[in-house]
Structures are given as C-alpha cells and as structure tokens.
Amino acid sequence: xxxxxxxxSNKVTEKGKDVELRCDPISGHTALYWYRQSLGQxxxxxxxFQGNSAPDKSGLPSDxxxxxxxxxxxxxxxxxxxxxxxxxxxxxxxxxxxxRDYGYTFGSGTRLTVV
Amino acid sequence: DQQVKQNSPSLSVQxxxxxxxxxxxxxxxFDYFLWYKKYPAxxxxxxxxxxxxxxxxxxxxxxxxxxxxxxHLSLHIVPSQPGDSAVYFCAAxxxxxxxxxxxxxxxxxxxQP
Numbered sequence: 001x002x003x004x005x006x007x008x009s010n011k012v013t014e015k016g017k018d019v020e021l022r023c024d025p026i027s028g029h030t031a032l033y034w035y036r037q038s039l040g041q042x043x044x045x046x047x048x049f050q051g052n053s054a055p056d057k058s059g060l061p062s063d064x065x066x067x068x069x070x071x072x073x074x075x076x077x078x079x080x081x082x083x084x085x086x087x088x089x090x091x092x093x094x095x096x097x098x099x100r101d102y103g104y105t106f107g108s109g110t111r112l113t114v115v
Numbered sequence: 116d117q118q119v120k121q122n123s124p125s126l127s128v129q130x131x132x133x134x135x136x137x138x139x140x141x142x143x144x145f146d147y148f149l150w151y152k153k154y155p156a157x158x159x160x161x162x163x164x165x166x167x168x169x170x171x172x173x174x175x176x177x178x179x180x181x182x183x184x185x186x187h188l189s190l191h192i193v194p195s196q197p198g199d200s201a202v203y204f205c206a207a208x209x210x211x212x213x214x215x216x217x218x219x220x221x222x223x224x225x226x227q228p
Contacts, residue, residue: 020118042219042221045217048214072183103161108157
C-alpha cells in the first residue's frame with residue numbers, strides 16, 4: 001500500500017483481556033518500529049525489527065508485551081492481561097535502511113483504552 | 116531519564132510571525148536529529164532533519180539549527196501559517212544497528228490568524 005496501515009484504529013478492552021494490534025508496513029521497507037504515546041507523553045520506543053535480524057526488544061515495558069513480524073512484512077503487537085496503564089496510542093512505523101535523511105513513515109496508530 | 120527534552124509544552128504565535136521551537140538533548144552519542152509534526156488522530160510526519168556535521172539545514176519555511184556544544188537544537192518556521200498548528204516532536208538517533216529514534220514530549224504550536 002501507499003502508507004503504513006494499522007488496525008484497528010480504536011480498541012476498547014476490559015482490564016485483564018489480551019489484545020492484538022496489527023501493522024502493515026510500506027512494501028519494501030525492511031525496518032519496522034513500534035512506539036506508543038501515553039497521554040501527555042512523548043513517543044516511547046517499544047520494539048524494532050530489521051530484516052532477518054533479531055529484534056531489538058529493549059523498549060518493551062514488561063513481559064506482557066510481545067511482537068512478531070511474519071515474513072518480513074506484517075507485524076502484530078500483543079499485550080496480555082491488559083492493565084489501565086497500557087492505555088495509549090500505539091504507533092507503527094517503517095523505513096528502509098537508507099532512510100536516515102527522511103526518518104520513518106508512521107501509521108495513524110491504534111488508540112487502546114483499557115477499562 | 117529523558118534524553119531528549121522539549122521544555123515548552125505549548126507555544127502561541129501570530130500568523131506571519133516566526134515560530135521557534137526548542138529541543139535539548141543529553142546524549143553526546145546522538146548524531147542525527149529530526150523534527151516531526153503531528154495532527155490529532157494522525158501519525159507523526161517527518162518535517163526536516165540535520166546531521167551532527169552541520170549546524171543548519173533549511174527547507175522552505177523551515178530551518179533547523181544545531182548547537183552541539185550546548186546540546187540544543189531549534190526549529191524556526193517563517194512565516195508561520197495557521198496550517199502549521201500541530202504538535203511538533205524533536206527526535207534524535209545515534210548511528211548503529213537499531214537506528215531507533217528517541218523522541219521528546221512535544222510542543223503544541225498554535226498559529227493565530
């Protein structure tokens with residue numbers, strides 16, 4: 001597609017339930033990033049995938065968070081046993097390795113609300 | 116530890132005047148800096164970047180200045196337009212395998228007609 005696509009755009013879930021957030025990066029982009037933005041906060045790095053390399057998971061806040069990227073394309077971020085502090089906008093971005101001059105291309109995000 | 120700081124949460128400017136958004140960083144390993152613009156309910160969009168080997172980069176109405184000794188950068192928008200009203204994020208990265216960006220908390224710019 002023309003841009004980074006994320007689904008769903010909005011998700012309301014009950015505390016304790018699991019959620020899956022999906023990201024379709026731009027075709028041909030080998031790098032994929034997940035960030036989140038909590039209310040009043042900046043963008044917090046979560047995880048990074050680059051080609052077939054081991055992902056950089058250094059930003060995942062707890063072991064309830066996991067992500068995978070199948071076939072080097074679509075990525076799924078899973079949050080198990082959701083808590084109210086997980087409420088945030090989850091943003092996915094993709095880039096090519098040479099995109100340093102232009103940064104990432106972000107999707108519109110998934111707004112997650114845990115009630 | 117906030118490695119990238121935007122100390123002004125908001126800024127209001129008259130249309131046609133200059134907008135100056137500021138950003139400070141603490142990590143001396145950062146060698147690339149970017150500004151992103153974000154409208155409500157949309158993802159951030161890339162605006163302009165600068166490498167640490169430069170002290171200025173200009174693109175139309177947007178200019179980014181980098182002062183490495185002060186670990187400070189700023190974005191100038193001249194002339195400001197109402198359509199520039201958005202949240203502006205400063206971001207930084209250091210060359211390496213991850214190339215991940217560290218973002219500031221953002222500054223909400225309001226350009227008054």
